[in-house]
Amino acid sequence: MSKRIDFQVDPAGMKHWTVEHDGPVAYLYMDVDEDAGLFEGYQLKLNSYDLGVDIELADVVQRMRFEHPEVKVVVLTSAKDKVFCAGANIRMLGSASHAHKVNFCKFTNETRNTLEAALEDSGQNYICAVRGACAGGGYELALACNHIMLTDDSTSSVALPEVPLLAVLPGTGGLTRVTDKRKVRRDLADVFCSVEEGVKGKRAQEWRLVDEVIPNSQFDAGVRARAEAFAATSRKPDVTQGIELKPLQRQFLADAVIYSTIDVALDRPGRRAVITIKGPETDAPADVAALTAEGSETWMLRCARELDDAILHLRTNEDALGLIEFQTAGDPARVVAHEALLLAHADHWLANEVLCLWKRVLKRVDMTSRSLVAMVEHGSCYAGVLAELLWSVDRSYMMLEPFEEDDRPLASVQLTDANFGQYRMGNGLSRLETRFLGAPDDIAGLRAQIGTPLDAAKAETLGLVTYAYDDIDWEDEIRLFREERASFSPDAMTGMEANLRFAGPETMETRIFGRLTAWQNWIFQRPNAVGPEGALQRYGTGVRGVFDMQRV
Amino acid sequence: MLDLINVSYDSQIPNNVGLSSDKKVLKALEKWHPGYINWWNDLIPQNFQESMVYLRTAVSVDPKGWAKFDYVKMPEYRWGVLLAPAVEDRRIAMGEHLGEPAWQEVPGEYRNMLKRLIVIQGDTEPGSVEQQRFLGLTAPSLYDMRNLFQVNVEEGRHLWAMVYLLQKYFGRDGREEADDLLVRSSGSEEAPRMLGAFNEETPDWLSFFMFTYFTDRDGKMQLESLAQSGFDPLSRTCRFMLTEEAHHMFVGETGVGRTIQATLEAMTKAGITDPTDINKIRDLGVIDLPTIQKKLNLHYTLSLDLFGQEVSTNAANAFNAGIKGRYMEQRIDDDHKLQNDTYPVTSIKDGKILTEDVPALTAINMRLRDDYVRDAAGGIGRWNKMIAKAGIEYELKLPHEGFHRQIGVFSTVAVDPDGNIVSAEEWAKRREDWLPTKADGDFIQSLMVPCYEPGEYASWIAPPKVGIDNKPGDFEYVKLHMA
Structure with a gap:
């Protein structure tokens, strides 16, 4: 991984995201190009993402604020048929160096925070419409939005399968936002984070994992109506014209x-x-x-x-x-x-x-x-x-x-x-x-x-x-x-x-970076995850990880 | 209909699992059963529900009990819970637990994986009944109608079998999944069936035969591999289901065969030798061979999609865990662990179709699909023999496995039936040569007129050589209730 990773995006050359504007509402579609990963050796199947996908997302979020101040509500959703987002690409994580994993997680965490900051700072509200599988980093993306809508098709679910599947943590804010933002009861959160297939339908709402569950046949209309209602009651001032973020001179x-x-x-x-x-x-x-x-x-x-x-x-x-x-x-x-x-x-x-x-x-x-x-x-x-x-x-x-x-x-x-x-x-x-x-x-x-x-x-x-x-x-x-x-x-x-550096009170943000990330980075060093027989390394081979059962 | 309050489960629900003394399952089943009966009643048109159908009921698993024939109204069919007899000291046949005693209870670590597999399998069973619900209205004979209903009630029984496993072994989660099997519905906008092929319409009888030949054959392959499971109750359930699935294959193969037979006979009688003289052949009230080929192309390729991604982590995990084996696992001469083996898998590189060796564990789906392709080829050969015998120069073919695919490596490229990668425009231009068009569908639909007289058959299909249960040609397989 020696090539230079560039954090600047040419909006005309976006590979993984598209935006549709409808007045004060923008629809942000995740549509990851599986052959356009940042590195060789993996395909970004099922809307899974790598750093390149997240760099584009960060750019979209930034431009939405500067170039489209007329937008009051952004609906984050998937352009793919049966999947919302399968989370961070496991093969990418499995083959990445420790340093890359850590940088990747830090950047994705910072990007998730900007989704929340958009509402807090500018009144630009990210909401999320989930149809299809929404797992791991996919659900973490949803968690970074302020309102989650899930279709009730008896199949679509939200899940954090990292622990049972990969022996790592939902480290992009997942564990923290479940308890601190969604305020899911801790024992239910424990159950939720231990089951691979996640939780669907009404129960997802009862457990506070999503805000509303919408009948599948009314989903698109329901999402649209919700977005328009949020836009109508938004306190964001009307602005007609943004400014263009021109390419940096470097x-x-x-x-x-x-x-x-x-x-x-x-x-x-x-x-x-x-x-x-x-x-x-x-x-x-x-x-x-x-x-x-x-x-x-x-x-x-x-x-x-x-x-x-x-x-x-x-x-x-x-x-x-x-x-x-x-x-x-x-x-x-x-x-x-x-x-x-x-x-x-x-x-x-x-x-x-x-x-x-x-x-x-x-x-x-x-x-x-x-x-x-x-x-x-x-x-x-x-x-x-x-x-x-x-x-x-x-x-x-x-x-x-x-x-x-x-x-x-x-x-x-x-x-x-x-x-x-x-x-x-x-x-x-x-x-x-x-x-x-x-x-x-x-x-x-x-x-x-x-x-x-x-x-x-x-x-x-x-x-x-x-x-x-x-x-x-x-x-x-x-x-x-x-x-x-x-x-x-x-x-x-x-x-x-x-x-x-971070004296003083804990916030969700400090907990994500100071607690969740630190634990994740520890796990990312441990053989149970990344050793030759670790679960992360073995994922995809069909052979299970072998764990050192000593509690540390 | 079952009297649910005074139901005697042992007599009314044929079973060999000690249902009447299994309080946990009885309680669950009592709750589930009304929903199932409602589902069934709402599904198939009422006059067929009231009709007496000459059906086979499995009342036990021994050779005398698994095929009892009699007239029965479908809602009163005795759906049973039957497992193939236990094999003494059965051992796990593959994966990292190879040689360990088969599990009689669900291992905690594999609970989710097992549950997911059972739910997916279970979801297909009612799905096909839903797809076929209106076919009785256009049945080409009472014989075919009876076969349709036989297939339907057996799919219903297979649903029962999966529901039993969910309720018996998977606690509250399992009960909820069992309920959801009745919530999802084929082609529903609200909650569709899980797999694509089970949300497609089955608009006519030729589709039904193709479906039972090709798609039920996928079901057979899946059941074959689940029959290898280290979880013994699943293995035993699937082994028994396979005996019934064989009948579905039979309906498919003979149904297509009889359709071809009618076409050949009509062509011979009219002195037509050119199989592509489509209009003339259609005027005879039979389906021309090129259209049959198009239907075959469609159903074969939809069924190939059911095998999932060629390289699959889930399939690898399930094999290694000993949950799901390969077709005829026991007869394969290798270490049954596959940790160091490779298997050739098709891939696309630089616009060319290649095969690459990948770790065999990850290629379990590909291998099962290869076995399926071989298995599916058999009937094609027999149909072609009929055509050759009639002196017509035409051969039905399985299209290339890359043709018309939505899932797997081929989903991103346009491949013609001969296996050439072509441009998307070229493919779209020739689509009508390869897949049934609306006009083809309209023509077939025009032939779909019911034929309800005992011993009589619609113009487009020949009578069977032998009756069901050795009944004579004019046997009244369905005593229609025509209110």
Whole structure:
């Protein structure tokens, strides 16, 4: 699996999904092309999916929000006759490396979350119409929708057969959403997750696994009526015209990826990547009309999309680079101005969408299993949205006082209103609230600093950066940090960082990533699943898995 | 009709499973039985329900008891629960449990797999009765009507057999599945039967004969492989069902044969030798051979689809678990585990049809289909002998297994009956040469007029050589109730 996996999709070349628009309702059909898998060696039969299918889905969901803000309800359904979706492709999982499995699951989980975020952030409601087999990842896809309709044809069922069939977990949110979102009673959930064939008809509704069961002959009409009713009562404001998400400008070089607002330098010997975000070069759009006219070219949107792509690229295609360093360069005042326009018009659909996209991209940074560090050098622009990076990363270093032969403007950090709740983490808190969990009163003090560029001494005192070093110490301290970090076990780093990053309350999201995913990744390492005689490895051969019966 | 309150199960439901002392099953069956009777009563037109039909009833499994002939009204037919006699010290014949004693109870780990197989098998049994429900109205003779009803009541009995297993061995889940077997219905928009071929119409008698020849033969192959099951009650049930299934094959083969015979006789009499002189032949009130070939093409290919994907995980799991074997498992000379064997399977690569060796365990469906193709070829040879004997130059053929397929590797390509991959346009253009057209159907339908006089037959079908139960030619197989 060495070819580069691309997270950008040309909507004209979609292989696995089609969308039909009917005013405020869109019908999203899953129609997986079984011969168009991302890798050789498996066929995507029965609407099973691999990462490529999910990349397209993520793109559809993203475009639905930006390009089709008129859509209030999206009906997710299957274009195939007798199957809704058979879940993640087992042969793909069986042959994939551990790292690919983990990345695959993380990305699919993030995509499922965006389905829910679409309702929460924009009022775009995903509902699901299930006819035919809906198993494993197929049901997890349904679970990510906010209303599930199942046909009552005495055959169609919903199922999570992972445990009995494959000796792994329904790890794309399945176990968590069954109890936390659907609020299925835990003993019934236990039964449901142990039976391969799942639950059908009225019982599926009684157990809360689906919201309604519709007679088969009335299914299509029933789904349509439900979608139209949801659209009619939607609180999403009417918007007639979206903006086009134009293709990203990117260049992949041997040791760099160059975007319009971002440079990614790949230091392979040092096992690190440096992401340099360049602040806006032009003034902020004057008003929302100008913002809309700029469309996907406006700096806030362009930068968010490019950062998202850069992170995904590093996660998936550069897995030996254990350290990601963030740098920024530019005029902090301009960053503040660009963000301020959006904040001032947060009730405008596009301003809202851009701010919400930043929320998602920053979560993606939080969830990245690499050591993350931010360098606040002179000439940088850690203001507002970019300042969030300082509290997303594991550590940050800031240049203190002028450096010799460095005439860039002195390093500063600048807070904006947005840092106090606009870009909430998966735990439901702002990054500052999470950072200062032990000193909530300090947050009020920080509010007083909004709008003031904070120099290194101040930023360090306020706890906004880890260390501030002057030019005598800077180089050595940074070198020592990099070398020390590079010497630690990558596994221990991943585990340590994931534990330290998400202090505070549990949410469904943190439970999915912190609990379900962690257990799944453990099982993905164990011989009972992936050993030569493990169930996942043997699936499809007809021979059963052999288990080590010791409980660990 | 059965008096459900005072039913004496041992006398009214022929069985060799100790039904009257099995409280659990009795209770379940009491609940299920009214639904079944309602299903039956709503199904077949009322005047046939009231008619006296000369039917064979199995009252026990010994040679004297399994074929009792008498007049009976169908709703009063004694559907029984009969298992082939137990084989002493029977052992599991294949898979990872090879050689272990056969299971008399369901092993917990295979409960779902077994249940699913039984439900799928069970779902086909009432399905075909539903498909054939109106054929009595156009029966070409009382003899054929009786055969139709015999097939129908036996499919009903096969449903009973599967329901018994579900109720006896699968607890509450099994009872619910048994109920659902009466909820689904052939061709229903609400809840169709599980397999495609059982939702197709059986619009005329030639379809019925083709169905019993080709589709019931799939049933036979499935029963043969379930008869190998390590779950002994399933094995014994299927072994007994096979004796009845043989009659269905007989109805199919002789039905098509007699149709051909009528055509040949009419052609000879009219001095027509060219089998493709379709209009002239049709004017004689018989079905021309090319149309029979088209019907054959249709039913054969629908039946091939019933074997599922060529490479199948479910089939592999079932074999390895010892739940479902191969055709004539015991006679196959190998290790019956197949963990290191391969089997050639057709595949499509770069627009060509190839065979590839794949792990034999995963190719169980393909192997069963190959056995089916061989089994189905027999009758074709006998029909062709009739045609040759009449001096007509025509040969019926099984089309290539890739022709007109909806399931498996061939479902994505257009294949002609000779096995050439052609473009979808070309295929669509020639479809009418290969499969029955609406006009063909209308013509056949025009011949479907009932013939209810004892000993008389519709123009398009010849009388049988021998009567059922050795009855004479003018025997009144059905005493019609014409209210």
